[in-house]
Amino acid sequence: MTAKETPVIRVLVADDRPAVRTALxxxxxxxxxxxxVATATHQRQVVDHTQREQPEVVLLGLTLPGGDPAELTRRLRAEHPATALVVVGSAPADEAVRAVLLAGAAGYLSATPDREAVVRALRVAVASTSGRRPAPRDRREELTAREIDVLGLVAAGLTNAEIARRLSVSEATVKTHLNHAYTKAGLHSRAEAVRYAKQHGIGPADESPPVS
Incomplete structure (x- = not known):
């Protein structure tokens, strides 16, 4: 994504049924x-992915193992108020579907959805959390030197692979530094990282020795 692109709705697909997960x-x-941004086949993965990816929407299958889907919904709504949940079930009148909706899910989506149904569900979900996503926090003082280096190279338009070659580290290490920078600065996309770097005068890093 470039700084000129429109914001992206980040979605976590959580369903243990391969056919449903693939279709969605x-x-x-x-x-x-x-x-x-991720898929999950167990409730523990939903919690982990939501914490790490901070998606705008979670599509939550009712058959997901790991516990009561209504309880998971209440937990995610409490811990991630800017993330909306949409329950994926067989019928909107189903008792299990109703329980998840009462627990705080924004809407319902059939397990065999068409394009229009998915679009409607996303619109309802995003609207339900409008205004709840916190503004990015300026925590630049908490960024490490390497995280600042990586942000500077992102702002210069380099890909993760190019940054890895420039800094003589692995691409996985670049992703780790970038994820840490996102968390500390309250960023949710590469476009936001570019804007943040430019706003704070973070430029491309000079050639540096390898850092593990």
């Missing part, structure tokens, strides 16, 4: 302005 992911990836 396929439809989502064909929608402009939507990105599938």
């Amino acid at each position: 992911s396929t439809v989502l990836r064909l929608l402009p302005g939507v990105a599938v």
Whole structure:
């Protein structure tokens, strides 16, 4: 993503049924302005991915193992108020679906959705959390020198692979530094990272010795 691109709705697809998970992911990836940031097949993965990726929307399957989906919904709504949940079930009148909706899910989506149904569900979900996403915090003093280096190179337009070559580290290390910088600065996308770097005068890093 570049700084000129429109904001992306980041979606976590959580369903243990391969066919449902694949169908949802396929439809989502064909929608402009939507990105599938992760998939999950267990409730523990939902918690972990939501914490790490901070998606705008979680599509939550009712059959996901790991506990009561209504309880998971209450937990995610409490810990991540800017993330909306959409329950994926067989019928909106189903008792389990109703329980999750009462627990705080923003809407319902059929396990066999079409494009229009997915678009409607995303719109409802995003609208339900409008204004709840906190503004990025300026925690530049908490950024390490290497995290600042990486942000500077992102602002210069380099890919993660190019940054890894420039800094003589692995691409995985670059991703780790970038994720830490995102968390500390309250960023949610590469475009925000570019804007943040420019606003704070963070430029490209000079050649540096390898750092593990």
